[in-house]
Amino acid sequence: MNARDATAVLDALPLAVLMAEPGGRVTYANPAAHALFSHDVETLTPMERARCWATRHVDGSAMSADELPTMRAIRGERLRNFEYRITHADGSEHRVLVSSEPIEGPGGRPLGAACVFEDVTERRRSEQRLADALSDQTASALENARLSDALRARADRLRRITELNRFISASLDIAEVLREIGRAAADLARAEVVGFWLLDPERATLELKGGWGEECLRDVPTTSLSSDASLVGWVARQRRPLNVPDVLGDPRFLFREWAVRNGLRAFLGIPIVLGDALKLELEPFDLMVCFLTAMFFPVADRRSFFERSRSLVRPGGAIVVVDKTEPAAGYAATVMWRMVLSAKVAAGVDHAEIVAKELSLGGVQRPLDPAVLGPGAVEWFRYGDFAGWLVEGPRS
Numbered sequence: 019m020n021a022r023d024a025t026a027v028l029d030a031l032p033l034a035v036l037m038a039e040p041g042g043r044v045t046y047a048n049p050a051a052h053a054l055f056s057h058d059v060e061t062l063t064p065m066e067r068a069r070c071w072a073t074r075h076v077d078g079s080a081m082s083a084d085e086l087p088t089m090r091a092i093r094g095e096r097l098r099n100f101e102y103r104i105t106h107a108d109g110s111e112h113r114v115l116v117s118s119e120p121i122e123g124p125g126g127r128p129l130g131a132a133c134v135f136e137d138v139t140e141r142r143r144s145e146q147r148l149a150d151a152l153s154d155q156t157a158s159a160l161e162n163a164r165l166s167d168a169l170r171a172r173a174d175r176l177r178r179i180t181e182l183n184r185f186i187s188a189s190l191d192i193a194e195v196l197r198e199i200g201r202a203a204a205d206l207a208r209a210e211v212v213g214f215w216l217l218d219p220e221r222a223t224l225e226l227k228g229g230w231g232e233e234c235l236r237d238v239p240t241t242s243l244s245s246d247a248s249l250v251g252w253v254a255r256q257r258r259p260l261n262v263p264d265v266l267g268d269p270r271f272l273f274r275e276w277a278v279r280n281g282l283r284a285f286l287g288i289p290i291v292l293g294d295a296l297k298l299e300l301e302p303f304d305l306m307v308c309f310l311t312a313m314f315f316p317v318a319d320r321r322s323f324f325e326r327s328r329s330l331v332r333p334g335g336a337i338v339v340v341d342k343t344e345p346a347a348g349y350a351a352t353v354m355w356r357m358v359l360s361a362k363v364a365a366g367v368d369h370a371e372i373v374a375k376e377l378s379l380g381g382v383q384r385p386l387d388p389a390v391l392g393p394g395a396v397e398w399f400r401y402g403d404f405a406g407w408l409v410e411g412p413r414s
Contacts, residue, residue, distance in 0.1 A: 035132070042089060044088075096118065296315060305338070
């Protein structure tokens with residue numbers, strides 16, 4: 019192949035080809051090179067080329083004239099798929115892959131350099147679009163998984179509350195009720211043991227009355243405490259929740275050996291106030307839970323109680339109500355009542371105990387009319403005559 023044929027082949031290549039002499043002047047550039055660099059590069063010195071377009075490394079840092087692939091090849095470097103950026107005066111940018119080779123004559127005498135450039139701008143854009151799409155899909159998948167886990171956890175909590183509701187509404191045995199409440203609390207909080215301590219204000223003592231985790235509870239050193247001592251006593255006196263991540267480091271905790279023996283470290287105490295809810299001096303709050311409570315209020319006091327409670331909900335807070343609601347009219351009421359009875363039997367409650375419990379409520383319990391909850395109360399669960407409502411506080 020003679021020189022003319024070789025030049026014709028180079029001219030036909032879709033890749034940009036440059037050849038330069040030792041001083042850096044380009045001696046040959048094919049049409050693809052003219053298109054890539056937008057200049058007759060054969061007429062430009064290396065310094066002039068640096069002024070005609072800006073060259074930067076892939077990371078955006080500036081590239082000097084001596085760092086240009088052509089000049090590096092002239093100095094004897096061999097480059098393979100070296101990538102950098104070219105920005106023209108009109109602001110258009112190209113991403114370029116270059117491979118270069120020194121040209122040597124007899125005896126290794128340097129004659130210049132040959133460089134081949136491939137414009138990969140569109141390829142990089144496509145790769146970035148693909149990466150962005152994959153990132154978005156991954157983020158979406160992770161978010162969907164998180165939401166799915168959250169919904170599954172919420173469904174589990176609602177299931178436990180519903181099961182607990184069935185049991186409490188049927189049982190008269192306080193020990194069994196406390197055990198079931200403790201089991202539900204343990205499931206929801208992932209706790210190993212739950213205990214209920216009853217305060218005797220006159221004697222200033224606390225008595226362990228029951229809970230969940232029988233082996234641990236049977237192993238408790240004492241079932242009677244002074245209300246002036248211990249973490250439980252603090253919760254009872256202050257009427258405030260208390261969360262202690264490591265009880266072994268808290269001097270108020272009295273059962274260290276018991277905790278070590280049973281592999282327990284954290285403590286969460288929540289006060290339960292037994293009394294007339296209608297007489298409580300409420301303060302502004304984030305969350306109120308009325309669980310099987312309102313149906314024992316006098317009918318005349320229900321609306322005013324919830325009006326007062328709604329006025330004290332902080333922005334973003336809520337009131338959660340779970341209670342027995344007034345039954346539907348007609349045959350639907352019979353169907354729902356039979357569903358409730360069936361659920362109590364399915365929960366393992368003795369038939370005689372169900373009857374005794376229902377008779378004990380005569381003149382004491384009256385189902386709730388949801389209208390007393392006020393406007394905007396959203397029903398979020400229902401089973402037979404029992405339902406749950408969410409009353410949101412102000413948005414801001």
